[in-house]
Amino acid sequence: MARSINRKMRHERLSQLIRQNPLLSDEELASTLDVSVSTVRLDRTLLGVPELRERTRRMAEQATSKLRSLKQEEFIGDLLELEPNRWALSVLKTRQEMAFRHTEYVWDHYIYAQASSLAIAVVGADMVIVGSIRGRFKAPAKVGDVLMARAKVGVHKGNKYIVSVRTRVGEKEIFVGRYIVVALDSEGERKVRGERLDTGA
Secondary structure, eight states: OHHHHHHHHHHHHHHHHHHHOTTOOHHHHHHHHTSOHHHHHHHHHHHTOOOHHHHHHHHHHHHHTTOOSSOGGGSSSEEEEEETTTEEEEEEEOOGGGBSTTSSBBOHHHHHHHHHHHHHHTSOSSEEEEEEEEEEEOSOOBTTOEEEEEEEEEEEETTEEEEEEEEEETTEEEEEEEEEEEEEOTTSOSOOOOOOOOOOO
C-alpha cells in the first residue's frame, strides 16, 4: 500500500517537473526524484510521456503551427510552446561559434535576439515590431548552456503589447526584458506612433 502511494506521488511530481521544464532529461529527472534512470523511463511509459527528443519535436511542431509574426527560419532558437497573445517558450542551445573571442562566454546579442524574437512571436499578428525595450543582463551564459526563455503578455492597448521575457540557464536567471511590441496591419502601412503605453514602471 505504502509503495503504491509513493509511486502515485512520484508520478505526480514527475508530471509537474516536466510541465515546468519540458527539456529535463531522464537523468536530470532521476537525480531530482532520487530514483534510477530506469525507474524514470518506466514511469514515463506508464504516464504516456514521450522521451525528451520526441517530446521536443512534438512541442515544436505544435508551437510553430501557431506562429504568425515570424517565419520559422527567422526565429532565434527553437519555439516549443506558444499561446498567442498570452505566453510562449523557446530554447537556444549555445555553440562555440556564439562565443566572445576565444572565451567560453556567449555573446550577449544571442541572448537578446532569442528574447526579442520570442517577444515578437508571442503576439498573434502578421507583422510585429519591437517599439522599445528595457532589459537587464543578470549573469553570463557559457558555451554549451541551454537558454530557456519564457515570454508573458501583460497590458494590451490598441495595437501595442507589453511583453515580459525572462531567460534562464537551469535555475539561474540571466536576462530580464520588458518589451513594448507593436502589431502593424497586414500591409505594414500603419505607422508606429509616439504615444506612450503605461508600463506601470
